[in-house]
Amino acid sequence: MATVKKVQRPSLTLAEKLYLPAIFKGLLVTLGHALRSLRGKTRGRGALESSGLGITMQYPENKWDQRLPDYHRGVPALVTDELGRERCVACQLCEFICPPRAISMKPGALPPDDPWAKVEKAPVEFDIDMIRCIYCGLCEEVCPEQAIFLRPDYSVTGTSRAGMIHDKKMLYEIGGVRVGLVNKWNELK
């Protein structure tokens, strides 16, 4: 059985019962914050490079880019390896797992004379609709080839719906090169 701890209600003094001194104290606290803000000396202003009027970062002037943690999930993008090969093998797992169905791809076969014909397939088209994407990272998690990654970029803007669809070229541009072994590419395997 739980032990019950009896707490005595504090007996209030007359000043506390009148409630007014507490109000004035509170007003002084808020006034202090307001005056510090107005003088550009808000406490903690250095943390986000604010102007000193509040601790809020002023966005377009200052950006988060340098402060993003490693685990930040930004826009998804395709990567090539150090030899310039597409890592994607068009298995379509990301397309199937994508909860908002933002990914659509058209798989194609590699020609037999391709140096990497062993892989057999590569995407012909690869579109990610950034209006639908929810940045969940499931595509990155499910990819057996480590071909799709969530990059740190977070600012995706466009003036039309069509402009918000990232096609294959754009995706490789954002993704860049990732160095690292993927077993399937290994000739000896």
Place this chain on the structure above:
Amino acid sequence: MPWPFLIATAAKIIGFTFVIILPLIAYSTYAERRISAIIQDRVGPNRVGIPLTLFGGSKDLPFFGLLQPVADGLKGLFKEDLTPAHVRKVFYWMAPALTLVPSLVTLCVIPFGSELRIFGHPVKLVIADLGVGPLFIFAIASLSVYGIALGGWSSNSKYPYFGGVRSCAQMISYEIALGLSIIPVLMVFGMLNLSDIVSYQAEHGWLLAPFWGEGLTWQRWLLLLPLGISFLVFTTSVFAETNRMPFDLPECETELVGGYHTEYSSMKFALFFMGEYAAMIVGSALVVTVFFGGWSLGFGLDEALLRNAAGEWRSFAGLAHLGAFVAKIVAFVIFFMWVRWTLPRFRYDQLMKLGWVFFFELALFNIFLAAFIIAAPSLGWPRTVIGLGVLAALVFAAIAVTRSVEPPARHRPHPSSR
């Protein structure tokens, strides 16, 4: 038909309502956001200015976000005016107007300045120079509760309904204190005409700052005690009347989603909002008029600067007074916001208790206290002292009765500990 009078009145209505008060309402929404921001170490709206980049400029002019109210208004007008299917249409449409209109109507008895000379004729800067100023304001301002209650009821949804009911209950519990607390003030002035009240204060010192002018007797200093209590009760009641923090129970976001205007959107919601701020500005104007000398500059400056040798107002006196009045209103509106972002909301029973048990009695005893101080010279010392003794006895009796009716909360053992 006295055409000059009609034209002057129409000009005053348009000037005061559309040139002074409506922009003041718009900018008090901006001020509210900026003040809440600086109090909470944030920035607030600081971007909306002139978008020069749209016209080929290289940089926008933000102007500290001063055009934010314009953007808000445009957004309200152009947003889809959604009427939910489950509401009572007639009342749903009436409610926002019923909230805004009473607040704007009360403006007509507020004296905005002394007088302005136009073509040699003195024109008083008050729309309707009524002999019952404060009473008119109380009567009309209470009507705004209809807007809130109707809005809450016609929304046909539980949270707005709660908001409307709370608003009614709150209005009833504070209206009495509001009316009673101003009686000592009226006893001092001996009149109800707001322009005359302000003129009196311009000559005899402000009610709460009687540092200049004629008639500075010991009585006047002693009266500061009941008048101070009056000011406290009156201001608190105005806070409650205008549904401002810490009495914003009808629309408390944390408990009732949005309160009575949960189901409203676009310009209808904006009308509720404007009604609330208009009520706040009228409340501030009333407090300033009654307690802080209305349009008078104070400190003897009126006499020194704005009167000519013949004792008449100079030609620019009206404008100077108008400026002083608006400055005082703005200062008081800022005080309203400062309090809003400082105090937590009262619990509902605490609010009722404060209104019925505390302020009602306080205002009542305050009337007698002021009456004794005013009547002391004619009553003579013995009777005054006896009267004050009786009053004190009554106060203690009232406190004792309140205590016995409502015993202090005791610790009740939890069932599991038995």
